[in-house]
Amino acid sequence: MALNTTATSNQITVGGITCAASISITGGTYSINGGAYTNATGTVSNGNTVTVRQTSSGSYSTKTDAVLTIGGVSDTFSVTTVTEAIFIGDINGNGKIDLADAIVALKSLSGLNPPGIRSDYGSSGIDVNNDDKIGLEEALYILQLVAGLRAEAPATPAGFTVTATSSSQIDLAWTAMTGAIGYKIYKNGNLLKTVTTTSTSDTGLNASTNYCYSVTAYNSAGESVQISQICATTLTIGYSYSQIWPMFGGNAQHTGQASSLGPQTANLAMTSNVTVKARTSPVIGIDKTIYVGGSDNKLYAITGVSI
Protein backbone atom coordinates (compact mmCIF):
# COMPACT_ATOMS: atom_id res chain seq x y z
CA MET A 1 0.00 0.00 0.00
CA ALA A 2 1.33 3.44 -0.97
CA LEU A 3 1.78 6.19 1.64
CA ASN A 4 -1.16 8.44 2.60
CA THR A 5 -3.61 6.43 0.52
CA THR A 6 -7.24 5.57 1.22
CA ALA A 7 -7.73 1.83 1.68
CA THR A 8 -11.16 0.20 1.64
CA SER A 9 -11.90 -3.19 3.17
CA ASN A 10 -13.88 -5.99 1.60
CA GLN A 11 -17.59 -5.79 2.23
CA ILE A 12 -18.96 -7.78 5.13
CA THR A 13 -22.57 -8.70 5.73
CA VAL A 14 -23.91 -8.43 9.25
CA GLY A 15 -25.42 -11.71 10.36
CA GLY A 16 -26.51 -13.49 13.49
CA ILE A 17 -28.22 -10.59 15.23
CA THR A 18 -31.95 -10.42 15.86
CA CYS A 19 -32.22 -6.72 16.66
CA ALA A 20 -30.26 -3.57 15.84
CA ALA A 21 -26.75 -3.56 17.28
CA SER A 22 -24.36 -0.71 17.95
CA ILE A 23 -21.51 -0.13 15.51
CA SER A 24 -18.40 1.93 16.19
CA ILE A 25 -14.90 2.31 14.83
CA THR A 26 -11.46 3.51 15.83
CA GLY A 27 -8.71 4.43 13.39
CA GLY A 28 -10.98 4.78 10.36
CA THR A 29 -14.50 5.22 9.06
CA TYR A 30 -17.27 2.82 8.07
CA SER A 31 -20.14 2.79 5.61
CA ILE A 32 -23.44 0.93 5.97
CA ASN A 33 -25.14 -0.28 2.76
CA GLY A 34 -22.92 1.93 0.60
CA GLY A 35 -23.82 5.12 2.51
CA ALA A 36 -21.54 7.93 3.60
CA TYR A 37 -18.43 7.00 5.57
CA THR A 38 -18.47 8.08 9.18
CA ASN A 39 -16.59 7.50 12.40
CA ALA A 40 -19.65 8.22 14.57
CA THR A 41 -21.22 5.45 16.61
CA GLY A 42 -24.42 4.15 15.00
CA THR A 43 -26.62 1.11 14.71
CA VAL A 44 -26.66 -1.72 12.24
CA SER A 45 -29.24 -4.40 11.46
CA ASN A 46 -29.11 -8.00 10.35
CA GLY A 47 -28.32 -8.26 6.64
CA ASN A 48 -26.72 -4.80 6.37
CA THR A 49 -23.41 -4.59 4.50
CA VAL A 50 -20.47 -2.74 5.99
CA THR A 51 -17.16 -1.58 4.54
CA VAL A 52 -14.32 0.05 6.42
CA ARG A 53 -11.91 2.73 5.24
CA GLN A 54 -8.70 4.14 6.58
CA THR A 55 -5.82 6.25 5.30
CA SER A 56 -2.48 4.48 5.17
CA SER A 57 0.43 5.87 7.15
CA GLY A 58 2.64 8.68 5.82
CA SER A 59 5.68 6.60 6.81
CA TYR A 60 7.18 3.59 5.07
CA SER A 61 6.76 0.03 6.45
CA THR A 62 4.10 1.12 8.92
CA LYS A 63 0.98 -0.83 9.85
CA THR A 64 -2.16 1.00 10.91
CA ASP A 65 -5.33 -0.57 12.25
CA ALA A 66 -8.99 0.34 11.94
CA VAL A 67 -10.99 -1.58 14.55
CA LEU A 68 -14.69 -2.05 13.82
CA THR A 69 -16.95 -3.14 16.68
CA ILE A 70 -20.46 -4.46 16.09
CA GLY A 71 -22.49 -5.47 19.11
CA GLY A 72 -19.38 -5.92 21.22
CA VAL A 73 -17.52 -8.04 18.67
CA SER A 74 -14.45 -6.41 17.12
CA ASP A 75 -12.58 -7.01 13.89
CA THR A 76 -9.45 -5.29 12.67
CA PHE A 77 -8.73 -3.99 9.17
CA SER A 78 -4.97 -3.51 8.89
CA VAL A 79 -3.00 -1.69 6.21
CA THR A 80 0.79 -1.73 5.86
CA THR A 81 2.64 0.82 3.75
CA VAL A 82 5.35 -0.17 1.28
CA THR A 83 8.98 -0.41 2.19
CA GLU A 84 11.22 2.40 1.06
CA ALA A 85 13.64 2.02 -1.84
CA ILE A 86 16.97 3.36 -0.62
CA PHE A 87 19.96 4.07 -2.89
CA ILE A 88 23.49 4.00 -1.57
CA GLY A 89 24.78 7.54 -2.10
CA ASP A 90 21.37 9.24 -2.23
CA ILE A 91 22.53 11.82 0.28
CA ASN A 92 19.48 14.06 0.05
CA GLY A 93 17.06 11.13 0.05
CA ASN A 94 15.06 12.11 -3.02
CA GLY A 95 15.16 8.66 -4.63
CA LYS A 96 17.91 9.35 -7.20
CA ILE A 97 21.64 9.94 -7.32
CA ASP A 98 22.91 13.00 -9.14
CA LEU A 99 25.19 16.02 -8.80
CA ALA A 100 22.98 17.53 -6.10
CA ASP A 101 24.04 14.66 -3.85
CA ALA A 102 27.71 15.19 -4.71
CA ILE A 103 27.45 18.91 -3.93
CA VAL A 104 25.88 18.21 -0.53
CA ALA A 105 28.64 15.69 0.20
CA LEU A 106 31.39 18.15 -0.83
CA LYS A 107 29.88 20.87 1.33
CA SER A 108 29.79 18.46 4.24
CA LEU A 109 33.44 17.58 3.55
CA SER A 110 34.25 21.29 3.67
CA GLY A 111 32.72 21.57 7.11
CA LEU A 112 29.80 23.69 5.93
CA ASN A 113 27.24 21.47 7.66
CA PRO A 114 24.86 21.85 4.72
CA PRO A 115 21.11 21.31 4.87
CA GLY A 116 19.62 18.55 2.78
CA ILE A 117 21.48 15.55 4.17
CA ARG A 118 19.04 12.79 4.89
CA SER A 119 18.64 12.88 8.66
CA ASP A 120 19.02 9.14 9.14
CA TYR A 121 22.24 8.95 7.09
CA GLY A 122 23.90 6.91 9.82
CA SER A 123 21.32 4.13 9.80
CA SER A 124 19.56 4.21 6.42
CA GLY A 125 22.50 2.80 4.47
CA ILE A 126 23.15 5.78 2.18
CA ASP A 127 26.60 6.19 3.75
CA VAL A 128 28.88 4.66 1.10
CA ASN A 129 31.61 3.42 3.46
CA ASN A 130 29.58 3.17 6.66
CA ASP A 131 31.80 5.50 8.67
CA ASP A 132 28.83 7.53 9.94
CA LYS A 133 30.07 10.60 8.02
CA ILE A 134 29.11 12.20 4.75
CA GLY A 135 32.17 13.47 2.90
CA LEU A 136 34.87 12.53 0.42
CA GLU A 137 33.94 8.88 -0.16
CA GLU A 138 30.33 9.81 -0.91
CA ALA A 139 31.35 12.65 -3.24
CA LEU A 140 33.76 10.42 -5.17
CA TYR A 141 31.25 7.57 -5.40
CA ILE A 142 28.53 9.87 -6.70
CA LEU A 143 30.80 11.63 -9.19
CA GLN A 144 32.02 8.27 -10.54
CA LEU A 145 28.43 7.15 -10.94
CA VAL A 146 27.35 10.34 -12.65
CA ALA A 147 30.40 10.14 -14.97
CA GLY A 148 29.62 6.55 -15.86
CA LEU A 149 32.87 5.28 -14.37
CA ARG A 150 31.21 2.78 -12.08
CA ALA A 151 28.10 0.67 -12.10
CA GLU A 152 25.38 1.38 -9.61
CA ALA A 153 24.25 -1.11 -7.00
CA PRO A 154 20.47 -1.58 -7.05
CA ALA A 155 18.22 0.19 -4.60
CA THR A 156 16.62 -1.74 -1.77
CA PRO A 157 13.68 -3.74 -3.04
CA ALA A 158 10.41 -1.87 -2.58
CA GLY A 159 7.04 -3.27 -1.57
CA PHE A 160 8.43 -5.99 0.70
CA THR A 161 5.65 -8.07 2.26
CA VAL A 162 5.95 -10.87 4.80
CA THR A 163 2.86 -13.07 5.24
CA ALA A 164 2.37 -16.16 7.36
CA THR A 165 0.26 -18.55 5.27
CA SER A 166 0.26 -21.61 7.50
CA SER A 167 1.65 -22.95 10.73
CA SER A 168 4.94 -23.78 8.97
CA GLN A 169 5.27 -21.33 6.07
CA ILE A 170 5.86 -17.62 5.55
CA ASP A 171 5.65 -16.07 2.08
CA LEU A 172 7.85 -13.15 1.04
CA ALA A 173 7.35 -10.86 -1.95
CA TRP A 174 8.82 -7.61 -3.23
CA THR A 175 9.04 -5.45 -6.33
CA ALA A 176 11.58 -6.11 -9.10
CA MET A 177 14.37 -3.53 -8.94
CA THR A 178 16.07 -1.92 -11.91
CA GLY A 179 19.58 -3.25 -12.42
CA ALA A 180 19.21 -6.20 -10.03
CA ILE A 181 20.38 -9.64 -11.10
CA GLY A 182 19.15 -11.32 -7.93
CA TYR A 183 17.94 -10.89 -4.39
CA LYS A 184 19.28 -12.04 -1.03
CA ILE A 185 16.88 -13.01 1.73
CA TYR A 186 17.96 -12.55 5.33
CA LYS A 187 16.22 -14.29 8.20
CA ASN A 188 16.73 -12.96 11.70
CA GLY A 189 19.87 -11.22 10.39
CA ASN A 190 21.44 -14.22 8.66
CA LEU A 191 21.50 -14.95 4.93
CA LEU A 192 18.73 -17.47 4.22
CA LYS A 193 18.96 -17.81 0.45
CA THR A 194 19.63 -16.08 -2.83
CA VAL A 195 16.93 -16.03 -5.50
CA THR A 196 16.32 -14.48 -8.91
CA THR A 197 12.55 -14.29 -8.48
CA THR A 198 10.58 -11.55 -6.71
CA SER A 199 8.87 -13.87 -4.27
CA THR A 200 9.80 -16.88 -2.22
CA SER A 201 8.66 -18.92 0.74
CA ASP A 202 10.33 -20.01 3.95
CA THR A 203 9.04 -23.44 4.92
CA GLY A 204 9.52 -25.96 7.69
CA LEU A 205 8.93 -23.33 10.37
CA ASN A 206 7.61 -23.82 13.88
CA ALA A 207 3.98 -22.93 14.59
CA SER A 208 3.04 -19.75 16.47
CA THR A 209 6.59 -18.44 16.15
CA ASN A 210 7.78 -14.98 15.13
CA TYR A 211 10.32 -14.75 12.29
CA CYS A 212 11.89 -11.58 10.88
CA TYR A 213 13.10 -11.07 7.31
CA SER A 214 14.95 -8.58 5.20
CA VAL A 215 15.86 -8.53 1.52
CA THR A 216 18.51 -6.90 -0.65
CA ALA A 217 18.97 -6.58 -4.39
CA TYR A 218 22.42 -7.10 -5.91
CA ASN A 219 24.30 -6.89 -9.18
CA SER A 220 27.93 -6.91 -10.28
CA ALA A 221 28.48 -3.51 -8.65
CA GLY A 222 27.37 -4.68 -5.24
CA GLU A 223 24.50 -5.26 -2.89
CA SER A 224 21.82 -2.78 -1.91
CA VAL A 225 21.07 -1.56 1.55
CA GLN A 226 19.06 -4.09 3.54
CA ILE A 227 15.42 -3.32 4.10
CA SER A 228 14.41 -2.88 7.72
CA GLN A 229 13.29 -6.24 9.02
CA ILE A 230 9.62 -7.16 8.76
CA CYS A 231 8.31 -9.91 11.02
CA ALA A 232 5.41 -12.33 10.92
CA THR A 233 4.16 -15.02 13.25
CA THR A 234 3.34 -18.45 11.86
CA LEU A 235 -0.23 -19.56 12.38
CA THR A 236 -1.46 -21.90 15.08
CA ILE A 237 -1.37 -25.56 14.06
CA GLY A 238 -4.55 -26.72 12.40
CA TYR A 239 -5.42 -23.46 10.69
CA SER A 240 -4.34 -21.92 7.45
CA TYR A 241 -5.84 -19.38 5.09
CA SER A 242 -6.24 -22.00 2.38
CA GLN A 243 -7.78 -24.63 4.64
CA ILE A 244 -10.51 -22.80 6.49
CA TRP A 245 -13.02 -25.31 7.75
CA PRO A 246 -16.07 -25.08 5.47
CA MET A 247 -18.47 -24.63 8.35
CA PHE A 248 -22.10 -25.52 7.77
CA GLY A 249 -24.07 -22.33 7.21
CA GLY A 250 -20.93 -20.38 6.37
CA ASN A 251 -20.52 -18.69 9.71
CA ALA A 252 -20.68 -19.36 13.40
CA GLN A 253 -24.31 -18.29 13.59
CA HIS A 254 -25.29 -20.66 10.76
CA THR A 255 -27.28 -17.90 9.08
CA GLY A 256 -25.57 -17.96 5.72
CA GLN A 257 -24.54 -20.48 3.16
CA ALA A 258 -21.17 -22.18 3.02
CA SER A 259 -19.12 -21.24 -0.04
CA SER A 260 -17.79 -24.80 -0.16
CA LEU A 261 -19.89 -27.54 -1.72
CA GLY A 262 -18.07 -30.03 0.46
CA PRO A 263 -17.33 -33.58 -0.62
CA GLN A 264 -19.85 -34.95 -3.11
CA THR A 265 -19.32 -38.57 -2.11
CA ALA A 266 -18.97 -39.94 1.36
CA ASN A 267 -15.76 -41.55 2.49
CA LEU A 268 -15.45 -42.97 5.98
CA ALA A 269 -12.47 -41.08 7.36
CA MET A 270 -12.77 -41.87 11.04
CA THR A 271 -14.91 -43.53 13.67
CA SER A 272 -15.36 -42.59 17.30
CA ASN A 273 -16.52 -44.44 20.36
CA VAL A 274 -19.39 -42.00 20.94
CA THR A 275 -22.36 -44.36 20.93
CA VAL A 276 -25.27 -41.91 21.16
CA LYS A 277 -26.83 -40.26 18.15
CA ALA A 278 -25.50 -36.85 17.14
CA ARG A 279 -28.05 -34.08 17.52
CA THR A 280 -25.97 -31.10 16.27
CA SER A 281 -23.65 -30.39 13.40
CA PRO A 282 -20.07 -31.19 14.34
CA VAL A 283 -17.78 -28.20 14.86
CA ILE A 284 -14.01 -28.44 14.70
CA GLY A 285 -11.71 -26.35 16.87
CA ILE A 286 -8.33 -25.05 15.77
CA ASP A 287 -6.81 -27.60 18.15
CA LYS A 288 -8.43 -30.30 15.96
CA THR A 289 -10.93 -31.25 18.65
CA ILE A 290 -14.34 -32.08 17.16
CA TYR A 291 -17.35 -31.03 19.20
CA VAL A 292 -20.76 -32.57 18.70
CA GLY A 293 -23.95 -32.49 20.74
CA GLY A 294 -25.42 -35.90 21.53
CA SER A 295 -29.04 -37.01 21.82
CA ASP A 296 -28.39 -37.48 25.56
CA ASN A 297 -27.96 -33.68 25.83
CA LYS A 298 -24.22 -34.00 26.43
CA LEU A 299 -21.52 -32.23 24.45
CA TYR A 300 -18.85 -34.63 23.21
CA ALA A 301 -15.28 -33.49 22.53
CA ILE A 302 -13.54 -35.96 20.20
CA THR A 303 -9.77 -35.66 20.38
CA GLY A 304 -6.83 -37.44 18.81
CA VAL A 305 -8.09 -36.78 15.30
CA SER A 306 -5.58 -36.80 12.45
CA ILE A 307 -6.69 -34.44 9.69
Ligand SMILES: [Ca+2]
Ligand atom coordinates in the same frame (compact mmCIF):
# COMPACT_ATOMS: atom_id res chain seq x y z
CA1 LIG B 1 19.54 12.37 -4.40
Ligand SMILES: [Ca+2]
Ligand atom coordinates in the same frame (compact mmCIF):
# COMPACT_ATOMS: atom_id res chain seq x y z
CA1 LIG C 1 30.89 7.97 4.76
